[in-house]
Amino acid sequence: xxxxxxxxxxxxxxxxxxxxxxxxxxxxxxxxxxxxxxxxxxxxxxxxxxxxxxxxxxxxxxxxxxxxxxxxxxxxxxxxxxxxxxxxxxxxxxxxxxxxxxxxxxxxxxxxxxxxxxxxxxxxxxxxxxxxxxxxxxxxxxxxxxxxxxxxxxxxxxxxxxxxxxxxxxxxxxxxxxxxxxxxxxxxxxxxxxxxxxxxxxxxxxxxxxxxxxxxxxxxxxxxxxxxxxxxxxxxxxxx
Amino acid sequence: xxxxxxxxxxxxxxxxxxxxxxxxxxxxxxxxxxxxxxxxxxxxxxxxxxxxxxxxxxxxxxxxxxxxxxxxxxxxxxxxxxxxxxxxxxxxxxxxxxxxxxxxxxxxxxxxxxxxxxxxxxxxxxxxxxxxxxxxxxxxxxxxxxxxxxxxxxxxxxxxxxxxxxxxxxxxxxxxxxxxxxxxxxxxxxxxxxxxxxxxxxxxxxxxxxxxxxxxxxxxxxxxxxxxxxxxxxxxxxxxxxxxxxxxxxxxxxxxxxxxxxxxxxxxxxxxxxxxxxxxxxxxxxxxxxxxxxxxxxxxxxxxxxxxxxxxxxxxxxxxxxxxxxxxxxxxxxxxxxxxxxxxxxxxxxxxxxxxxxxxxxxxxxxxxxxxxxxxxxxxxxxxxxxxxxxxxxxxxxxxxxxxxxxxxxxxxxxxxxxxxxxxxxxxxxxxxxxxxxxxxxxxxxxxxxxxxxxxxxxxxxxxxxxxxxxxxxxxxxxxxxxxxxxxxxxxxxxxxxxxxxxxxxxxxxxxxxxxxxxxxxxxxxxxxxxxxxxxxxxxxxxxxxxxxxxxxxxxxxxxxxxxxxxxxxxxxxxxxxxxxxxxxxxxxxxxxxxxxxxxxxxxxxxx
Numbered sequence: 111x112x113x114x115x116x117x118x119x120x121x122x123x124x125x126x127x128x129x130x131x132x133x134x135x136x137x138x139x140x141x142x143x144x145x146x147x148x149x150x151x152x153x154x155x156x157x158x159x160x161x162x163x164x165x166x167x168x169x170x171x172x173x174x175x176x177x178x179x180x181x182x183x184x185x186x187x188x189x190x191x192x193x194x195x196x197x198x199x200x201x202x203x204x205x206x207x208x209x210x211x212x213x214x215x216x217x218x219x220x221x222x223x224x225x226x227x228x229x230x231x232x233x234x235x236x237x238x239x240x241x242x243x244x245x246x247x248x249x250x251x252x253x254x255x256x257x258x259x260x261x262x263x264x265x266x267x268x269x270x271x272x273x274x275x276x277x278x279x280x281x282x283x284x285x286x287x288x289x290x291x292x293x294x295x296x297x298x299x300x301x302x303x304x305x306x307x308x309x310x311x312x313x314x315x316x317x318x319x320x321x322x323x324x325x326x327x328x329x330x331x332x333x334x335x336x337x338x339x340x341x342x343x344x345x346x347x348x349x350x
Numbered sequence: 351x352x353x354x355x356x357x358x359x360x361x362x363x364x365x366x367x368x369x370x371x372x373x374x375x376x377x378x379x380x381x382x383x384x385x386x387x388x389x390x391x392x393x394x395x396x397x398x399x400x401x402x403x404x405x406x407x408x409x410x411x412x413x414x415x416x417x418x419x420x421x422x423x424x425x426x427x428x429x430x431x432x433x434x435x436x437x438x439x440x441x442x443x444x445x446x447x448x449x450x451x452x453x454x455x456x457x458x459x460x461x462x463x464x465x466x467x468x469x470x471x472x473x474x475x476x477x478x479x480x481x482x483x484x485x486x487x488x489x490x491x492x493x494x495x496x497x498x499x500x501x502x503x504x505x506x507x508x509x510x511x512x513x514x515x516x517x518x519x520x521x522x523x524x525x526x527x528x529x530x531x532x533x534x535x536x537x538x539x540x541x542x543x544x545x546x547x548x549x550x551x552x553x554x555x556x557x558x559x560x561x562x563x564x565x566x567x568x569x570x571x572x573x574x575x576x577x578x579x580x581x582x583x584x585x586x587x588x589x590x591x592x593x594x595x596x597x598x599x600x601x602x603x604x605x606x607x608x609x610x611x612x613x614x615x616x617x618x619x620x621x622x623x624x625x626x627x628x629x630x631x632x633x634x635x636x637x638x639x640x641x642x643x644x645x646x647x648x649x650x651x652x653x654x655x656x657x658x659x660x661x662x663x664x665x666x667x668x669x670x671x672x673x674x675x676x677x678x679x680x681x682x683x684x685x686x687x688x689x690x691x692x693x694x695x696x697x698x699x700x701x702x703x704x705x706x707x708x709x710x711x712x713x714x715x716x717x718x719x720x721x722x723x724x725x726x727x728x729x730x731x732x733x734x735x736x737x738x739x740x741x742x743x744x745x746x747x748x749x750x751x752x753x754x755x756x757x758x759x760x761x762x763x764x765x766x767x768x769x770x771x772x773x774x775x776x777x778x779x780x781x782x783x784x785x786x787x788x789x790x791x792x793x794x795x796x797x798x799x800x801x802x803x804x805x806x807x808x809x810x811x812x813x814x815x816x817x818x819x820x821x822x823x824x825x826x827x828x829x830x831x832x833x834x835x836x837x838x839x840x841x842x843x844x845x846x847x848x849x850x851x852x853x854x855x856x857x858x859x860x861x862x863x864x865x866x867x868x869x870x871x872x873x874x875x876x877x878x879x880x881x882x883x884x885x886x887x888x889x890x891x892x893x894x895x896x897x898x899x900x901x902x903x904x905x906x907x908x909x910x911x912x913x914x915x916x917x918x919x920x921x922x923x924x925x926x927x928x929x930x931x932x933x934x935x936x937x938x939x940x941x942x943x944x945x946x947x948x949x950x951x952x953x954x955x956x957x958x
C-alpha cells in the first residue's frame with residue numbers, strides 16, 4: 111500500500127501494541143498518526159467537526175419535539191405512501207435508506223478496487239455510487255414535494271407542531287446537501303480515475319497539484335459518514 | 351529536565367513523509383494576492399483583521415462619546431448606539447481576535463515553528479482567507495443596508511434580535527450578520543483543519559509534540575476547540591436565519607409584537623442561548639489559549655530563561671480547553687434554569703481557575719531570577735499577566751450564581767470581560783507583533799513609538815476599565831445608551847463616565863501611533879537580521895528574513911531539543927537553537943537519517 115499514500119511512506123519500525131503504542135505514537139516526532147496521510151487525517155478531523163454540526167441539529171430537533179405542548183405529527187402516517195390500494199408506513203424512507211446503504215457497499219468496493227489499481231472497476235463503482243446517491247436525493251425531492259403538496263411548510267403543517275416542518279426540511283435538507291456535494295465529488299474523482307490522472311501525475315485544474323489514488327478512499331470516508339448520519343436521522347426522525 | 355542535554359541526537363529517525371509538492375507562483379497575482387503561501391495568507395488575514403478591528407475601535411469611541419456626554423451628539427441615537435455596540439463586540443471577538451490569532455499568527459507561526467514547508471493543504475488554506483474576506487465584506491455591507499446593521503447585541507439573543515423593535519431586526523441587518531457568521535465558520539473550518547493537521551502530521555524530524563513551542567500548543571488547542579465549538583454557532587445561525595427569513599419558529603415563541611400577534615409559535619429562545627454559549631464560552635478560550643501560548647514564549651525569550659514547568663503548561667492548556675466545553679451555562683444564570691445546573695456550572699467554572707492559576711504561577715516563576723530584558727514584547731507580556739489576573743479575579747465573582755445574579759447585566763460584567771478577554775489578549779497581540787514583526791519584514795518596529803504605545807495603552811486600559819467596575823457595582827446597567835435621571839445612580843458615575851471617555855479616546859489615539867509604526871518601520875526600521883531576539887525556536891533559524899517560499903533551505907531543519915534552552919550553563923551562547931545538535935554531537939555519531947542541523951547561515955551568530 112506504499113503507493114497509495116504517495117509521499118507518505120509507511121512507518122516501518124515495529125510499534126508496541128495497545129496503549130503503549132498509542133503513547134509511543136503521540137510522543138514521537140513528525141506524525142501523531144503513523145501511516146496516516148495528511149488528506150486522510152484532514153478528512154477525519156473534518157468529519158469530527160461535521161458530527162458536531164449534525165449533533166447540534168439533532169439535539170435542537172429533539173429539544174423542540176420534547177418541549178412542544180401541541181401534538182407532534184405521527185411519522186408513520188405522515189411518511190407513508192398509498193400504494194396498491196393500501197397505506198404502507200415509511201415505505202419511501204425504507205427504500206431511500208436501502209439505496210443509501212447500498213451505495214455505501216458500492217463505495218467500499220470502489221475503494222477496494224482502487225487499492226488494486228483497477229481503474230475501470232473503480233471508476234464504474236464510483237459512478238454507481240454516485241447514481242445511487244443521486245437516486246436518494248431524487249427520492250428526497252419526491253418526499254419533499256409530497257409533503258409540501260399536503261401543506262407542510264417550515265412555519266405550519268396540518269397535523270400539529272410547527273417545528274415538525276421546519277426541523278424536517280432543515281435536517282433532511284442539510285443531509286441532502288451533503289449527499290449532493292458527495293455526488294459531485296464522486297463524479298469528479300471517478301473521472302480522474304477513469305482518465306488515469308493518478309497514474310500520469312496530471313495536475314489538478316484548481317490546485318495545480320498531483321492527485322493520488324488515495325482520493326478514492328478519502329471520498330469513501332466522507333460517503334460512509336453521510337450514510338451513518340442518515341442512520342441517525344432515520345432513527346431519530348422517522349422511527350421515534 | 352526534559353531535553354536540555356543533547357542526548358538522543360543519534361536517535362533522530364528518518365523522514366516519514368516525502369518532500370511537499372509546493373506550488374511555485376509565476377506571477378505577481380499568485381505570489382501576493384491569490385497566494386498559497388501560509389506566510390502571505392497570514393499577513394492577508396492579519397491586515398484584514400486589523401482593518402476591520404479599526405472599524406470596531408472607532409465604534410467604541412462613538413459609544414464612549416455617547417456615554418460620557420449623553421445628548422451632545424445628535425447622530426448617536428439609541429438605535430445607532432445599539433448598532434455600534436453590537437458591531438463592536440462581534441467584530442472584536444470574532445473578526446479581529448479569532449481571525450488574528452488563528453488565521454494570522456497561526457498561519458505564520460505554525461509551519462515555521464514545527465519545521466514545515468507550508469500548511470499541509472495550501473490551496474484550502476488560501477480559500478480559507480478569501481471566504482473570511484467575503485464574510486468581512488458581508489459584515490461591512492450591513493452598515494450600508496437599509497436600516498443599518500443589527501443592534502441585537504453581540505449575543506444576538508432571540509426573540510428581540512429578529513423583531514421590529516431592534517435595529518436591523520426586520521431589515522437586512524440581521525440577515526447579513528448571520529450570513530457573515532456562517533461564511534466565517536466555513537472559511538475558518540478550512541483554515542482550522544490545516545492548522546490541526548499540520549501540527550499533528552506535518553512536523554519535522556525530531557519535533558515531538560512535547561518539544562513544540564507553547565505558542566503552537568496554544569494555537570493548536572484553540573483550533574481544535576474552534577472546530578468543535580463553531581458548529582453550535584453555525585447551527586444557531588442557520589436556525590435563526592430560517593426564523594427570520596422563512597418564518598419558522600425554532601427560537602421564536604408566540605409573541606405579541608407592536609400590538610399584533612406575530613406568526614411565530616412554540617419556539618424556545620433558551621435553546622438559542624444554549625447553542626450560542628456552547629460556542630460562546632469555548633470562544634473565550636479560543637482567544638485566550640493562543641495568548642497563553644504566545645506569552646509563554648515571549649516571557650521565556652525575553653527573560654532568557656527556560657519556561658518553568660513546560661509539561662504542566664501543556665497540560666494546563668489542554669485541560670482548560672476541555673473544561674471550557676462544560677461551563678457554558680454560567681452565562682445563563684439569570685435565564686432561568688434548575689438550581690442544580692447552576693451549581694454544576696458554577697463548580698466547573700471555578701475549577702478552570704486551577705489550570706489557569708498554574709499557568710500564572712509558572713509565568714511568574716519563569717520570570718523569577720531571570721535575566722529580564724524590558725523590551726517592548728516583554729512589557730506587553732508583563733501587562734498581560736497583570737491584566738489577566740485582574741480580569742480573572744472578577745471572574746470569581748461572576749462565576750458564583752448568587753453573586754452573579756445582582757451583578758448580571760451591569761457595567762461590572764463589561765469591565766470583567768474587557769479585562770480578561772479584551773485587553774489581556776490584545777496585549778499579547780501587540781507583544782507578538784513587536785516580537786515577530788522583525789521576522790515578517792526584516793526590520794524592527796520603532797522603539798520609541800513602541801514604548802509610547804505600550805505605556806499609553808497599558809495605563810489607559812486601567813483608567814478605562816477599573817472605574818467601570820465601580821460603575822457596575824453601584825448598579826449601572828450595560829447596554830444603556832444613557833442613564834437619565836435615575837435616583838440610585840450617584841453623580842460620581844457621570845463624572846467617571848466622562849473620565850472613561852477621555853481615557854478611551856486617548857488609548858484609541860495611541861493605536862493610531864501603532865498603525866503608523868507598522869507602516870513606517872517597513873522602510874525606516876532598524877535592520878533586524880535573522881534572529882534579533884536570539885531566540886531558540888525554528889522560525890528564527892530560517893534561510894533568510896523574511897523566510898523564503900518553502901520557509902527553510904534545501905533541507906528541513908532537524909530538531910534536537912525543546913524550545914527553551916536559554917542560559918544553559920556551559921553553552922557558548924545564552925541560547926541554543928532547537929536545531930542545534932549541541933557540543934556533544936559535533937563530530938560525534940552521525941544522525942541516522944541524514945545531515946545534522948540545517949539552519950540558515952549565521953543562525954548561531956548571536957546578537958544581530
